[in-house]
Structure formats: structure tokens, C-alpha cells
Amino acid sequence: MNTLFRLTLPLFASVATLAAPSLASAADxxxxxxxxxxxxxxxxxxxxxxxxxxxxxxxxxxxxxxxxxxxxxxxxxxxxxxxxxxxxxxxxxxxxxxxxxxxxxxxxxxxxxxxxxxxxxxxxxxxxxxxxxxxxxxxxxxxxxxxxxxxxxxxxxxxxxxxxxxxxxxxxxxxxxxxxxxxxxxxxxxxxxxxxxxxxxxxxxxxxxxxxxxxxxxxxxxxxxxxxxxxxxxxxxxxxxxxxxxxxxPVPEPDTYAMLLGGLALIGAISRRSMKRRAA
Ligand SMILES: [Ca+2]
Ligand SMILES: [Ca+2]
Ligand SMILES: [Ca+2]
Structure with a gap:
């Protein structure tokens, strides 16, 4: 497993975990x-x-x-x-x-x-x-x-x-x-x-x-x-x-969107850093 996957997989998991209670608590x-x-x-x-x-x-x-x-x-x-x-x-x-x-x-x-x-x-x-x-x-x-x-x-x-x-x-x-x-x-x-x-x-x-x-x-x-x-x-x-x-x-609540966007930005940053390291 390369560095990118090792870093991003747990990150996806943690975003999902954080988002779950928010989705379940307000249903339409x-x-x-x-x-x-x-x-x-x-x-x-x-x-x-x-x-x-x-x-x-x-x-x-x-x-x-x-x-x-x-x-x-x-x-x-x-x-x-x-x-x-x-x-x-x-x-x-x-x-x-x-x-x-x-x-x-x-x-x-x-x-x-x-x-x-x-x-x-x-x-x-x-x-x-x-x-x-x-x-x-x-x-x-x-x-x-x-x-x-x-x-x-x-x-x-x-x-x-x-x-x-x-x-x-x-x-x-x-x-x-x-x-x-x-x-x-x-x-x-x-x-x-x-x-x-x-x-x-x-x-x-x-x-x-x-x-x-x-x-x-x-x-x-x-x-x-x-x-x-x-x-x-x-x-x-x-x-x-x-x-x-x-x-x-279920419609994600505003705080879920914020977490999701924050997570994606972080993944992007890690990915860019990892690519830069490999290019170096
Ligand atoms: Ca009754
Ligand atoms: Ca009657
Ligand atoms: Ca009556």
C-alpha cells in the first residue's frame, strides 16, 4: 500500500464515522x-x-x-x-x-x-x-x-x-x-x-x-x-x-458538509505532498 492510501483510508473512515450520527438524528x-x-x-x-x-x-x-x-x-x-x-x-x-x-x-x-x-x-x-x-x-x-x-x-x-x-x-x-x-x-x-x-x-x-x-x-x-x-x-x-x-x-446537515469538505481538502493536501515527494 502506498503512502497516499495508508493516509487517506483511515481519513475516509473517520469522516464517515463523524457524519453518521448527524445523518441518523434528523430524518425526512x-x-x-x-x-x-x-x-x-x-x-x-x-x-x-x-x-x-x-x-x-x-x-x-x-x-x-x-x-x-x-x-x-x-x-x-x-x-x-x-x-x-x-x-x-x-x-x-x-x-x-x-x-x-x-x-x-x-x-x-x-x-x-x-x-x-x-x-x-x-x-x-x-x-x-x-x-x-x-x-x-x-x-x-x-x-x-x-x-x-x-x-x-x-x-x-x-x-x-x-x-x-x-x-x-x-x-x-x-x-x-x-x-x-x-x-x-x-x-x-x-x-x-x-x-x-x-x-x-x-x-x-x-x-x-x-x-x-x-x-x-x-x-x-x-x-x-x-x-x-x-x-x-x-x-x-x-x-x-x-x-x-x-x-x-437523508440530507447532510451543514456541519456534515463542513466536515466532508474539510476532509476532502486534507486528502487533497496529502495527495499533493505525496506526489511532490515521489517527483523529488
Ligand atoms: Ca389508547
Ligand atoms: Ca355515533
Ligand atoms: Ca357531537
């Missing part, structure tokens, strides 16, 4: 939601997502929903949930996927930067209203269900299906009634919601939606005769949506 991810319901199936309000250190728990089955869950479940309004998340997490990161409600086949995506996947932003929570409904929603009860630290070891992609086979919740905050359910018009049903937080309070607890989700709805007279509910039977479908969380190529 892309969250993509795809509505995989069949044509004519349910839609979803803009998906809220949060990255936390388990200090945030969206809801507990069998207990009353928070105001944040109530508003997102009844109106698709993520503002109260956003306030709640900010107040209960330290260094939590959150956002609502842009692009409006997602009906079957729609794809919504959003990038998040500077996540600490091994600490403050290791755990992923999500919530979205299911339409057609009064207060149905999808979301994770278990705050530690989705571990993003796995992104660092499994090729940088975490995918899972949501809302399948009864994994849909009734917030228990509004009586199910076609007279006051959001987006009836999109499904050819009469009635519908004309303002936020409309409809009778349910004073209930969060519970699974079972069997035919629409069998117990009041004001059934608003549904046209012979209406085909089959595409809306999400309780017997494999899923409502798929969430893909993809690790984006």
Missing part, C-alpha cells in the same frame, strides 16, 4: 395515504398524522372521545386534535395531508422533515373521518402500534392497511342519523350535514363499528328505495386505506 419521511375502498365505497377526510414519543394516545376504546377526536370524526376538522397533540407532546411533529377528502382510488401525500425516529418522533398516530357517516373514524388506539424506528433497518418503507374488517370506530359523540351525516349527496342519499357539529349528541364511548354499519341509522326514509349498500360495507372489506411511510434520502 413521506406519508402517503391511498383510499383502497371499492368504487362507490366510503371516503375519508384529510388524514391527520402525528409523530411522537408515546406521550400522545389518540383514544381508548370504551372511554369517551376527546374533543379532538369528536371534531375530526364528525366534521373532518383536524384543528382541535392539532391543538391537543401540540399540548401533550414535547417535540412532536404533526400535519394534515393536503388535497381534500379522499374518495376511492385517491392518493394523498405529505413530506415531514427533521424527525427523530429513534426518540421524540418514533411512534406514528393517525386519524380521519369516514364518510358516509356521522362520527365514524379510523385511527390507532394503541400509541405504540406503529414503530418508525423500523424504517432505519427495513429498507426505509413501512406500509400498513387501515380500516379493514371492523377496524373502524364510532366516536360515540353523535347519534347515527342520515338527517345529519356528512356528504350524503356524494352517495345519492338525502338529508346531510349543513353546518359543523350538527346532529344529536350521543354521550357514548368509542366503540367498534360492527356488522352493517348503516343498519342502525335513523331517518332511513332519506335513502332511495332499493339503494345498494354493498360498496359501503367497509366492515366486510379488507381495508379502507393504505398508509405508506417512506424514509427519504
Amino acid at each position: 419521511v413521506r406519508v402517503t395515504f391511498t383510499n383502497v375502498s371499492p368504487a362507490g365505497g366510503v371516503g375519508t377526510s384529510p388524514l391527520w398524522v402525528g409523530f411522537h414519543n408515546t406521550s400522545f394516545d389518540l383514544f381508548d376504546a370504551g372511554s369517551a372521545a376527546s374533543l379532538g377526536v369528536e371534531r375530526i370524526s364528525e366534521d373532518g376538522n383536524t384543528a382541535p386534535l392539532t391543538t391537543l397533540f401540540a399540548a401533550t407532546t414535547e417535540s412532536g411533529i404533526q400535519g394534515t395531508l393536503a388535497g381534500g377528502p379522499a374518495f376511492p382510488g385517491a392518493v394523498r401525500s405529505m413530506d415531514f422533515t427533521g424527525l427523530d425516529l429513534a426518540g421524540n418522533n418514533r411512534w406514528f398516530s393517525y386519524a380521519s373521518m369516514v364518510v358516509l357517516s356521522n362520527d365514524f373514524f379510523i385511527g390507532n388506539d394503541n400509541a405504540m402500534e406503529h414503530d418508525l424506528s423500523m424504517l432505519l433497518n427495513n429498507g426505509g418503507l413501512l406500509s400498513f392497511y387501515v380500516g379493514g374488517n371492523g377496524d373502524v370506530w364510532d366516536a360515540g359523540t353523535e347519534v347515527n342519523d342520515f338527517a345529519n351525516s356528512l356528504a350524503n349527496g356524494a352517495f345519492g342519499i338525502g338529508g346531510g350535514q349543513t353546518m359543523a357539529n350538527q346532529g344529536a349528541d350521543e354521550h357514548g364511548v368509542v366503540r367498534h363499528v360492527d356488522a352493517n354499519p348503516y343498519a342502525s341509522f335513523l331517518s332511513a326514509a332519506l335513502v332511495p328505495e332499493g339503494y345498494d349498500f354493498a360498496p359501503l360495507q367497509f366492515t366486510s372489506q379488507a381495508a379502507i386505506g393504505r398508509i405508506d411511510i417512506q424514509l427519504l434520502a
Whole structure:
């Protein structure tokens, strides 16, 4: 091995070692939601997502929903949930996927930067209203269900299906009634919601939606005769949506660039010195 290689190899190794912690500590991810319901199936309000250190728990089955869950479940309004998340997490990161409600086949995506996947932003929570409904929603009860630290070891992609086979919740905050359910018009049903937080309070607890989700709805007279509910039977479908969380190529931080440039300058100087010595 010549002098140049003996000097530069350890140098490359040390630059890589110094750069590694900086790259791992701030990751960027892309969250993509795809509505995989069949044509004519349910839609979803803009998906809220949060990255936390388990200090945030969206809801507990069998207990009353928070105001944040109530508003997102009844109106698709993520503002109260956003306030709640900010107040209960330290260094939590959150956002609502842009692009409006997602009906079957729609794809919504959003990038998040500077996540600490091994600490403050290791755990992923999500919530979205299911339409057609009064207060149905999808979301994770278990705050530690989705571990993003796995992104660092499994090729940088975490995918899972949501809302399948009864994994849909009734917030228990509004009586199910076609007279006051959001987006009836999109499904050819009469009635519908004309303002936020409309409809009778349910004073209930969060519970699974079972069997035919629409069998117990009041004001059934608003549904046209012979209406085909089959595409809306999400309780017997494999899923409502798929969430893909993809690790984006880490962007070196300024201090990493500085180290890298410093290292390269040093290599250049050594190389020039070594060539001069050989020429002499
Ligand atoms: Ca919970
Ligand atoms: Ca309510
Ligand atoms: Ca309800």
C-alpha cells in the first residue's frame, strides 16, 4: 500500500464515522395515504398524522372521545386534535395531508422533515373521518402500534392497511342519523350535514363499528328505495386505506458538509505532498 492510501483510508473512515450520527438524528419521511375502498365505497377526510414519543394516545376504546377526536370524526376538522397533540407532546411533529377528502382510488401525500425516529418522533398516530357517516373514524388506539424506528433497518418503507374488517370506530359523540351525516349527496342519499357539529349528541364511548354499519341509522326514509349498500360495507372489506411511510434520502446537515469538505481538502493536501515527494 502506498503512502497516499495508508493516509487517506483511515481519513475516509473517520469522516464517515463523524457524519453518521448527524445523518441518523434528523430524518425526512413521506406519508402517503391511498383510499383502497371499492368504487362507490366510503371516503375519508384529510388524514391527520402525528409523530411522537408515546406521550400522545389518540383514544381508548370504551372511554369517551376527546374533543379532538369528536371534531375530526364528525366534521373532518383536524384543528382541535392539532391543538391537543401540540399540548401533550414535547417535540412532536404533526400535519394534515393536503388535497381534500379522499374518495376511492385517491392518493394523498405529505413530506415531514427533521424527525427523530429513534426518540421524540418514533411512534406514528393517525386519524380521519369516514364518510358516509356521522362520527365514524379510523385511527390507532394503541400509541405504540406503529414503530418508525423500523424504517432505519427495513429498507426505509413501512406500509400498513387501515380500516379493514371492523377496524373502524364510532366516536360515540353523535347519534347515527342520515338527517345529519356528512356528504350524503356524494352517495345519492338525502338529508346531510349543513353546518359543523350538527346532529344529536350521543354521550357514548368509542366503540367498534360492527356488522352493517348503516343498519342502525335513523331517518332511513332519506335513502332511495332499493339503494345498494354493498360498496359501503367497509366492515366486510379488507381495508379502507393504505398508509405508506417512506424514509427519504437523508440530507447532510451543514456541519456534515463542513466536515466532508474539510476532509476532502486534507486528502487533497496529502495527495499533493505525496506526489511532490515521489517527483523529488
Ligand atoms: Ca389508547
Ligand atoms: Ca357531537
Ligand atoms: Ca355515533
